[in-house]
Amino acid sequence: MVVEPQSLSSLSAEQLRSALLSMLQAAADKDQELAFKQTLIDKLTHENALLKRMKFAAQSERFNPEQKSLLEDEIEADLAAVATEIDALAQAQTQAPAPPEKQQARRLPLPAQLPRREIHHEPESTTCACGCQMKRVGEDVAEKLDYVPGVFSVERHIRGKWACAKCESIQQAPVQAHVIDKGIPTTGLLAQVLVGKYADHLPLYRQEAIFARAGLAIPRSTLAQWVGTCGVRLQPLVDALRAEILGHRVLHADETPVAMLKPGEGKTHRAYLWAYAPGAFESIKAVVYDFCESRSGEHARRFLGHGTDKAWEGSLTCDDFSGYKALIASGVTEVGCLAHARRKFFDLHAANQSQIAEFALQQFARVYDIEREVKELGTEQRQTVRQQQSRPILDALHEWMTLQRRQVPDGSATAKALNYSLRRWVALTRFVDDGQLPVDNNWIENQIRPIAIGRNNWLFAGSLRAGQRAAAVMSLIQSARMNGHDPYAYLKDVLTRLPTHPNSRIAELMPHRGQSTGT
Template structure:
């Protein structure tokens, strides 16, 4: 097994001119299309820069250093300009992806903080990256999963309300108050997250283990054991199993929690953890009556992992605009990963063709619809 060193190539395109001896007309082949008009970067180099930044979490300044060691000087500002130009080309794909995600009847939503550099100084503010995930594979669906990200400069509730303006169905999310407005008119049904409820009890158990915390975690574990058994079954089969097995356990758990709450100080950490679950009980138990729904929101939390990894490496977005282009590329790369598509190969192909691609057929370039050429 050997690793061949990556190599840069200068590709020189010769376009000969020919003159007609009869009419003096001069003809020349048109210049080949480029991902960036009048730019020097080919689709392979651009795809490498994008993948390195948003899939492998390598900051642009570090990429510049790597290329410099290979004998090619590419400044950080030049790389940043390339990323920006690529995002302009890819923006129709982001819109098509958003539309596809919203057509599902059940979505997973979550958000995470991201540091953003303030203009004119070295301080940062806290922006947000929001995610909406369409993924029904646990219920036996063969439709392609997809993830869509959006950036906002703050965490106001208007942002998820805007993102989900065209959606109706079940929304699996945490207890963030900004989602509440979405549930008021009945167009969207709330389904809560057992992972959040369990985590609060588990945190208390780690600090001060007791028979109560152990029993609570055991009961929740029984709910998850059922989910493991039915994963991949059809929605109808999952519903039947949950009605038979899950609903009795949920009824018993609710009675147990309410009974134990009477013995706890309402100011205790365990009482607060139990209250968190009881206050969301209808939303937490919704999944038992819907075979498409999940017990938790881990699908959305998993989608945010690459954001967390990136945050640890490049520390902050340089501006709100940087957050927006990050959201676009996380959307495409995340959807590639969900569908088993290699992100760099996908971006290379799309950047090679999208400049001349008909805008009314851009949906054909979504990750699961592209047949990538063999290398």
């Protein structure tokens, strides 16, 4: 409520009291917002100091050269990411023009032998507002380093200056917004570095060597700074992708271990990369990875919003991991993985040619034959076929398993295989009565497999922030692959459009949106 000073005399006591309370509440809200932002800035500043100490302090002799190189890369990327976040918070808090930049070391010119491509930027019209024809009086040139796999080139962005003699004014095309302000890399080069690190699993010291063979050895510290900044810029897009995934009724979930360094100890401990994707029959193809310090079920609860007023409560396809049990108890519907149940009998048959296992495998095969037939059907048709054909097979299998379990000794491998299916039978067969549910969790296991394969080249994640940055970028890369897009072309397109794209329309850049393919 805004009150003009001259109108105070005309207000009643009740109106004055209401206006005063409104002003006090607005001031309190503003103070609370500023206090929150200052707390966050203090937290990031402390993290920045710790990272610098890790970078410049003596390192443990227990690191081998490759380990030390990977750790330094991640620290550089973390420093760049924290600095970017602090700058954004500081500007949002003060709502004032950015302070003058500190004088930085002069950048060396790009090698003259690299091929150059000139890109001219001129005003849309060279006719002045007064009607005079403007004359070209000069130009500004900015060079950006581009990279097509195996070949460096230089983009020369030439912005002509046009002057009007009558008005004594100068007109010039504005500098194009870039994901790294005043940086030398094009979005093509940034996309190449990200895809190399997170899709091709090439550490930055290897990329440095590859670039050197192409004609320019970019220091890995510079590459790391680019990676850290891009990770911050891409995070809102990953957050939007997560929100859209949580808008679907059926989800898959799985997790895989990843080693993470314990700062200051020179040792690693087991962290986990969790993966979440809409059900195999949902309308979109996407996956979001969540890097966490442990396998605690609290991480799954946090990702799905439990403990908040926006808790997701759909059908979750997962394995028998205890971390999901709290979710099931709080309202999430458990959907079992028939492939896990089948795998128990497959291992049993492979070990001793068990006849019980062989019969069970035959029945599972009949169910999967039906699933292949209904894969392309609509939800209602799929449900009808399952109830008519799969239900009798599963009912007979359950009765057979119950009888067999009474005849095998406790603690035997056969008993364990039977117990797994009998204990989870309701969850394992829930798909029969819901055509939207998948028969198993193979969909998400296929999305996490490339991560597990690439893990052999990681050695470890250098920090929690580095792991979370990797999870974010890999979410976009794998989601682009799922939708048939080239990850390089997709990231290049997104990084080009992101600096000027309205945050309210960030969903337009997600990998499953056709107009954001970059191909």
